Amino acid sequence: MTTSDCYNHLNKEDLLRYNRQIIIPEFGEAGQQKLKESAVLVIGAGGLGAPILQYLTAAGIGRIGIVDFDEVSISNLQRQVLFNTEELGQPKAKTAAEKLQLQNPGVDFEVHNCPINSQNALQLIAAYDLVVDGSDNLATRYLVNDACFFLKKTLVYGAIFRFEGQVSVFNALKADGTRGPNYRDLFPTPPPPEMVPSCSEGGVLGVLPGIIGSMMANEAIKLLVGMGESLSGKLFVFDALDFSTFKLNIEANPDNPISGQHPTIKQLVDYEAFCMGEVKEAPIKEISVQELKARMDSSLVELVDVREDYEYEIANLGGKLIPLNKVISRLSEIPRDKEVVMMCKMGGRSKKAIELLQKEGFENLINLKGGITAWQKEIDPSMTAY
Amino acid sequence: MKIKITAFGIAKDIVGGKHLELEVSGAELSGVRQELISQFPDFGKLASLKFAVNTNYVDDSCQLNENDEVVLIPPVSGG
Structure with a gap:
């Protein structure tokens, strides 16, 4: 957070622009002020990233970082509604920031046109209050989870496959000062790669990231304002095909390799190798x-x-x-x-x-x-x- | 004992549908895991998957009751 943000009180235009949420009793001017003082890192400007970024921008988050190294391709446009046909080949993070800036000139955007990896993740994430993960691969999900755990940052998680989506909040600060469950409490280690198809391998219904990404933006805003109950300690699962939903209780897993009783992972590892099952087997x-x-x-x-x-x-x-x-x-x-x-x-x-x-x-x-x-x-x- | 299985993601492909009824002999959740692996060998690739019973993630030592719902939610990575 920059010094100017801290003293950046709501101005007259803010009160007008954000009027419809400010007049909600649970939200109020105090809630808007908190959003304006917040910095959020959004990982991935793809299917989930589009609604996450659009709603966080519109809601008036003070500073938004966008991480994506990819370029807009034609097969993105079926679901990544932030981009259009004229932008094919353009870098996603930069293009997204330019368009979002038009939506809300009051937000400071930071473009990170690079992959997030074990070398840069801690530095990238440390500069933000909250992380929202809309990435598209398992290696990045474990990386972001572990980095948020080590840096004590709350992580809004969402992932999609065909007609199904998952949403949760990991590593959230609890009232007693401890942190809530994280991704590895659910999935301590990854299954073989063929068991976790990406959108390009398994397909995805175009509207699904719109639904799940909007839910993620909702969780981010709730956490920053401090209203309601977040999905910390719960995994929300949605199936668009039959409209069924589950909300399952997640507890801290004593065998969690980063936060369990006997942690074995004490720093970021090589997540590509880890998810490909290429971790060198220790001799017996x-x-x-x-x-x-x-x-x-x-x-x-x-x-x-x-x-x-x-x-x-x-x-x-x-x-x-x-x-x-x-x-x-x-x-x-x-x-x-x-x-x-x-x-x-x-x-x-x-x-x-x-x-x-x-x-x-x-x-x-x-x-x-x-x-x-x-x-x-x-x-x-x-x-x-x- | 009859156990209801609800499968998401790739688990749905492996067991051939979202809903399945499974007849298991013992009352321990580990029996469901073994039965799934023996009926659907590909499920072995998800051997480390944590199961939820009704609305809670539980250990394999969990004791099941007739008509409990075991929910299989593998990780998905798309974004």
């Missing part, structure tokens, strides 16, 4: 049965056994029993703060379990080479072999 540490025996003789060793109940009954080393197919749903039962030896009958299933868990951010797991079978043969022949 191993321990022999002799080494494990020596350790168990000298100290307490945390053991997790990923076999089935009936196998455990035949022979076990007293480890916590979590069958392989339950490992992901029982993540929170596996310690992250000390070394844990994972075991099964021969060492194959426990290796698989470690691969799954390392994807969830575990770095403390060791595989028992040869499994309980090796233990029976080499350490304790009195144990039942099976």
Whole structure:
């Protein structure tokens, strides 16, 4: 916020221009003043970006940043109603700012004609009070979520696919000073890329971004004015095909890799690689049965056994029993703060379990080479072999 | 036990429609996940998806009641 914004009180023209919202009791002159003193960063000037930008501009936000590196193309025009046929090939962020400036000369626009990435995201976002994400790919969504979390900024989220839209508010400041749930509480890690088609791959009904983007602008204005209840802690889902809506409660996920009980992501990462599933897999540490025996003789060793109940009954080393197919749903039962030896009958299933868990951010797991079978043969022949 | 499934996004493509009734043996939500993966192998690609029951996101240890609605909402990225 610049110094002039802080002392920039509503003038006579403002009172006229914004009269229809100022006369709403919940909004009032105070609400308008707050909008005028606010700075909002809108990521993506596409389908969602168009209504977000148009309504935030019209509402009288003091300063609006627009991030988009793309140019207007003909397949955009079916839904990106801010642009017209004469603007094909023009840079979106700059073209949008020029047109929006005509709609409302009182708004300061900042054009960021570049991709947002791990190198520039923190600097870009730090200069604004609120972020509205209308980007079109999963890598940017995780990037913006994580950057907003690290910078303690509230994020208005929306995304679309064919006839469906999602809206939420992430990382919102709560009355007790803590922050609300974020994107990773819903989706801690991305599914494979083919499971998340973009608009260009999966298609989108032209009117849908108009609906969802308008809802996002509504949330942004409510948050800035401080009126009503935001979608913090809720995911709103809309299906234009049958007009069904859901509003689901999101809670903080203890396994969230940035804000959970044991965060493993402490700075921005390479989100392209992360969403393509290209994250380099960490090698799997191993321990022999002799080494494990020596350790168990000298100290307490945390053991997790990923076999089935009936196998455990035949022979076990007293480890916590979590069958392989339950490992992901029982993540929170596996310690992250000390070394844990994972075991099964021969060492194959426990290796698989470690691969799954390392994807969830575990770095403390060791595989028992040869499994309980090796233990029976080499350490304790009195144990039942099976 | 009969469980109602409501699917959004790519999950709708995988299970072949928005609404589906699923017969599951146990009462734990993890059974629904396993049943979906066994009936629709592609659902395995969404194996880490968090499920909502009625209006709340819950863990897989959640105990279901007859006619509960399990809502599948995969991430969508379009803008």
